[in-house]
Amino acid sequence: MHTTLTLRKLKQERIPIAMMTAYDAPSAAACAQAEMDLLLVGDSAGMVIHGYTSTVPVTVEDMILHTRAVKRGAPGVFTVTDMPFLSCSGSRNEAVSAVRRTIQDGGADAVKIEGAGEFVPLITALTEGGVAVMSHLGLTPQSFAVLGGYKVQGKSEKSAGRLIEDAKQVEEAGAFALVLECVPGELAAYIASILSIPVIGIGAGSRTDGQVLVYHDALGIGNGHVPSFVKAFAHLEPSIHTGLSEYVKEVKDRSFPDASHTFTMPASILEKVITGAGI
Numbered sequence: 111m112h113t114t115l116t117l118r119k120l121k122q123e124r125i126p127i128a129m130m131t132a133y134d135a136p137s138a139a140a141c142a143q144a145e146m147d148l149l150l151v152g153d154s155a156g157m158v159i160h161g162y163t164s165t166v167p168v169t170v171e172d173m174i175l176h177t178r179a180v181k182r183g184a185p186g187v188f189t190v191t192d193m194p195f196l197s198c199s200g201s202r203n204e205a206v207s208a209v210r211r212t213i214q215d216g217g218a219d220a221v222k223i224e225g226a227g228e229f230v231p232l233i234t235a236l237t238e239g240g241v242a243v244m245s246h247l248g249l250t251p252q253s254f255a256v257l258g259g260y261k262v263q264g265k266s267e268k269s270a271g272r273l274i275e276d277a278k279q280v281e282e283a284g285a286f287a288l289v290l291e292c293v294p295g296e297l298a299a300y301i302a303s304i305l306s307i308p309v310i311g312i313g314a315g316s317r318t319d320g321q322v323l324v325y326h327d328a329l330g331i332g333n334g335h336v337p338s339f340v341k342a343f344a345h346l347e348p349s350i351h352t353g354l355s356e357y358v359k360e361v362k363d364r365s366f367p368d369a370s371h372t373f374t375m376p377a378s379i380l381e382k383v384i385t386g387a388g389i
């Protein structure tokens with residue numbers, strides 16, 4: 111299993127880090143088999159699994175349940191769990207309690223926190239307390255209402271400058287890695303070049319220290335709107351539709367189950383049961 115140190119070593123050796131979201135045991139096990147470096151129990155689960163239209167309704171309890179399933183499926187893969195909407199914005203005690211539950215009850219190896227600013231002192235405190243914290247900057251989906259949509263971030267001089275300063279601050283605060291979402295490739299490459307910690311991109315071009323994608327997006331399992339930065343490395347949706355339609359058809363025409371999927375009993379016993387001889 112990776113550690114914050116071996117991940118940093120991958121950056122130094124210019125070996126790209128492969129990260130994928132996982133929300134359940136079988137998908138986590140499949141990622142482990144593919145030698146995924148890192149798993150992310152993303153709050154995107156709210157949209158991909160639970161059918162919400164944003165990540166805002168997701169709770170710490172939801173994240174704990176998903177994290178437990180993921181760790182059972184892939185106990186040997188370093189797993190980062192998202193701290194959901196507002197779970198780290200109240201008092202320091204509330205934030206630490208939410209992080210503690212995610213790690214102790216969920217079994218997460220690290221947590222991911224969206225944003226810099228007010229979260230910078232929290233990242234410092236958590237790191238000093240022994241928690242590995244991954245930061246998430248650029249498009250931070252929990253701030254959908256403030257950002258006005260899932261838009262590319264850091265395109266103007268002002269917002270690019272702020273992003274660079276935020277990235278330096280979270281590294282200084284002790285974050286062991288940074289996710290940069292939906293930022294111009296040139297800017298992400300620059301930020302990766304000035305930080306010592308690994309920068310994992312999503313919609314941030316090819317010159318970051320690693321990539322992360324949502325499991326269902328990467329495997330072509332449809333979930334409505336798919337961001338334009340997504341590449342589907344398999345196309346499972348058509349297979350799912352074909353399989354489910356075939357099941358319905360075979361149930362309706364009674365071709366399923368056939369003899370090979372049916373248990374039998376000795377005719378002599380059946381005879382006794384039906385005639386009531388055994389009662």
Ligand SMILES: Nc1nc(=O)c2c([nH]1)NC[C@@H]1CN(c3ccc(C(=O)N[C@@H](CCC(=O)O)C(=O)O)cc3)CN21
Nearest residue numbers: 154157158165251260261262324327333336337338339
């Ligand atoms: N299935 C899925 N994949 C994701 O990557 C993902 C989620 N869900 N849910 C949580 C967030 C939301 N994300 C999103 C959603 C939409 C765009 C999107 O459509 N962006 C536009 C940018 C348009 C612009 O500013 O020019 C795009 O064209 O990609 C980006 C990230 C990323 N996360």
Ligand SMILES: CC(C)C(=O)C(=O)O
Nearest residue numbers: 131152153154289312
């Ligand atoms: C898209 C990644 C970075 C994420 O935060 C999530 O899946 O929730």
Ligand SMILES: [Mg+2]
Nearest residue numbers: 152153154192
């Ligand atoms: Mg997330």
